[in-house]
Amino acid sequence: SRGSHSTVFPVANLWAEVYQTACDTTLTIEGGGSGAGAGRVCDNSEKGTAVMIGDMSRGWKASEASVEPNGWVYNCLKGDTSRSAGQFPIAADGLSVVVKKGGAADVCIEGLGGLTTDQVRWIYSDYTAAELVATGWDSMALPNSDNNDATHLWSELDASCPSAEIKIAGADSESGTYEFFMDAMLTDADNGEIFDSNRPDGYTNSAEDEVVVNYLESNADSIGYFGYAYYKANQDKLSAVAIKNDAGNYVAPSPTSVADGTYNPLGRFIYMNLNIDPTDLAMTLPFLEFGFSDVGDALVEQVGYVPLTAGGDASMEIQRIAYLYHSHVWTPAQKDAYWCGSDQTITVAGSSTVFPVMNGWADAYSGTNSLCPGYTLTIEGGGSGAGAGRVCDNSEKGTKVMIGDMSRGWKSTEASTDDGYTYNCLVGDTSITVTQLAVGLDGLSVVVKKGGAADVCVSGMGGLTTDQVRWIYSDYTAAELVATGWDANSLPNSDGNDATHLWSELDPSCPSSEIKIAGADSESGTYEFFMGAMLTDSDNGETFDLNRPDGYTNSAEDEVIVNYLESNGDAVGYFGYAYYVAEQDALSALAIQNDAGNFVAPSAETIADGSYNPLTRAIYINVNNEYMDEVYHYLRYAFSPLGDEIVNGVGYVPLSGSSAAWQDTWMRVENVMNS
Structure with missing residues (x-):
């Protein structure tokens, strides 16, 4: 049973005609408008009797339901407030x-x-x-x-x-x-x-x-x-x-x-909202699966609307339909069939930044009492260079793996690409082709010991500008910095001595102690990214200053940097946001001035909305296409809400299942499978 909006009615009616003939099922469809659709799926008697699906040509109003953090489950505020509905965009309309x-x-x-x-x-x-x-x-x-x-x-x-x-x-x-x-x-x-x-x-x-x-x-x-x-x-x-x-x-x-979005501002999505109840979902989810099939898409076109893209259909299946099945309908055997398939051994190596995600996924997917205990995942570090090398079977970097983790893009010396995501190895086994998949967003965090001299200094300043961070790490003299675009006003209390880099040069209230610098090693994608973002003349030789009194303390293992910062209150370092979150009791993340002139500290919100720039980046896994079939079920789990929970839990920001980025990434997997 469903309460239908007149705009959604042509789709709902045609889907129902075809589906109930094929499946010997009866669907009852009524109109009444989006308000009725929202009210009746929430069992609001003022709008009519309760239905399993409420059709709407608009989003939910704040007075009708509250939304959960995933952005698509709505908790009813009127009618039966114990009811929740899962929102599904089913087509695009041009009003x-x-x-x-x-x-x-x-x-x-x-x-x-x-x-x-x-x-x-x-x-x-x-x-x-x-x-x-x-x-x-x-x-x-x-x-x-x-x-x-x-x-x-x-x-x-x-x-x-x-x-x-x-x-x-x-x-x-x-x-x-x-x-x-x-x-x-x-x-x-x-x-x-x-x-x-x-x-x-x-x-x-x-x-x-x-x-x-x-x-x-x-x-x-x-x-x-x-x-x-x-x-x-x-x-x-x-x-x-x-x-x-x-x-x-x-x-x-x-x-x-x-x-294509050129008909604006009157382009919009139209929706079906499913009552989240095990008995109802067992009947309504198969209907929706039909709707997102090729046959359902053709029916959407027949009535004059625009069906979701293949990526949109995939996001509805993996991010919403499968999640609701998993949470409310499936037996353990059905979960195993969808998420696991046949048992596999999967090998992974690379970036320490990506490691927390891969390790979390491995524990939940293949560990003791996990979703798919028949799987074995072997995960090693080594940095992005190792991830690139080992997925290409470059013996200089270690043994061959199925998946290489990287916190940076590919270098032109490592692989070539025509489409920006399919890479042909240039070192190692040059017959290998890999597919790059973004698994989340990271805000590379500039960190100091909590309550230490550096923390007190920078807190008093409100944060650091990118020019100040550049001066802290660069091997360039002040003259070389100025000649390459650096603003000398970022150092208001300079002592005029290129041999020193004192906290007091940033502000006279800060201590006259040498700034000790730490960070990633040259094999790390974090090193590459930070250099590109902050040492803006690196293409012409600017690099991290190894000639400081304490040198440049660096490692592929972020724990080494954490230990160094904890032991040195006048030191500054950088690594991925997840490591900061794990160590936030001991460390402070500094606010960095963004392109709008605001000092912004890294957080899940500022990374997701892009305001924490220029230090927000995507982190990647790279799959050897030869093994895509073996890792397919694992990837489907990783890119589902179950995998998103792990990404969130370790401190990164997952790709939104409704976003173009998620859809584009997942279609890369499907394209390899289909080829």
């Missing part, structure tokens, strides 16, 4: 602004080339011209205005258009289409702007799009809006208006313009 084909409105707009968002706003808004201007509206959108707020004539848009009142139509207030159109076009809706119901003909509205179609057919000077599927079903009678997008181009809705 279409429509007029009667060949009518006065059609001829007018065709002559204009389309409508701007400011023109659409004026057409529908209850605001006066003065109120519109005060809230960002461009009055040039109305070049032939009669300066009368009581009228909204087509001729005000252009003198060639008729002097007829614009009649407006659209969705009712229970509809997600209403909410979405209001947010996109009535840009001051949060402060009371709304559809103008005081027009001569009012605002003709309904939860049923057919009512809007009939109104437009009967009124050639009217304009309306609804989902693209309804426009397509009525395109012999109606014309869809081209809308000016954020690039300044007039674009009409079509499968292509919706899919």
Whole structure:
């Protein structure tokens, strides 16, 4: 049973017709709008009887449900508050602004080339011209205005258009289409702007799009809006208006313009929301699996919407459907069949930065009392150079492995690539091809002993600029630094002596002690990344200063750096965020000035939103394509919410399952499997 929104109805209805014929299942579909879909899946009796699936053409409102950290499980706040729903985008829609084909409105707009968002706003808004201007509206959108707020004539848009009142139509207030159109076009809706119901003909509205179609057919000077599927079903009678997008181009809705994002700001997803209950999910998840199949995608296209990409379908299967099966439906044998397959031995080596993730995955996947105890994972370190070398069977780096871990990209001396993710080994066994997969985001952390002299100094300053970090680590003289873009003002208390690097040179309140430097060794991807981000003339020879009184303490093992910092309160080091999280009782992570001029410390939030820059980076595993079949089930686990929990737990930020980055990464795996 399902409560359906009129926009989602064509998809839900066609999926149901095909599915119930093939599977001897009965699906009952009702309308009522997105509000009804949200309410009924939450068993809110004010909206109707409870359903297993609630259809919506908008996201959840904060008043309807709270969202869990994964971003797609919603906990009901009205009705039965013990219920939760899993949200699934099922297709993309281009909300279409429509007029009667060949009518006065059609001829007018065709002559204009389309409508701007400011023109659409004026057409529908209850605001006066003065109120519109005060809230960002461009009055040039109305070049032939009669300066009368009581009228909204087509001729005000252009003198060639008729002097007829614009009649407006659209969705009712229970509809997600209403909410979405209001947010996109009535840009001051949060402060009371709304559809103008005081027009001569009012605002003709309904939860049923057919009512809007009939109104437009009967009124050639009217304009309306609804989902693209309804426009397509009525395109012999109606014309869809081209809308000016954020690039300044007039674009009409079509499968292509919706899919590529050029039809904006009126492109959107439509959703099904599944009640999270073991009995319900046992029936609804197979239906949704059908929907995301090739057959289901073809049916989406048939009704006029744009199906999810192959990557989008995969993210729904692995990140949501399989997770709900695993958590609520499957028996141990079913879990084993999906996550494990046949037992394998998998060998891994490389970056110490990636090691916590790989080790955590290995413990949960193949350890004692694990998900797949028949598997054996052997994980070794050695740095990114070892990861690159050993996956390419370069005996100088060690024995061959199936997966090489790296916290940097490939060097041109190690491998060649045509597509940016498939690498052909240039050293070792040159017949080997590997696929690079990002497993998460790291914020390389600049760290000092908690409460030590360095910590007190930098805390007083509010953080370090990138120029200050460069000076701390660089082997360049001040003159060489200045000649290569360094700002001398970053050292306000300089002693003018290139042989010293004192904390007091950064600020007179800091101690006059030499800054001891520590970090990764030259085999590490962390070393490469930090050098590229901070020693900005490294291509011309700038490097870490080995000639300091204490030299440059470095290691491929981050624990060595931790121990050094704990023993030296005037030392500074750097390594991956996960190691900082593990040692945050003993160490402090310094705030670094970002490209917006703000001092930002690393955290899961600042790494994910990109504000911790320039030290945020992706971390990688690289799979020898020869072994993709053997490691496939393990990778499917790693890129599921179960694997994400490990990534989060060790202190990194997983790729979001709904993100383009996750989809692109996973499709690399599928492409190798399919080839």
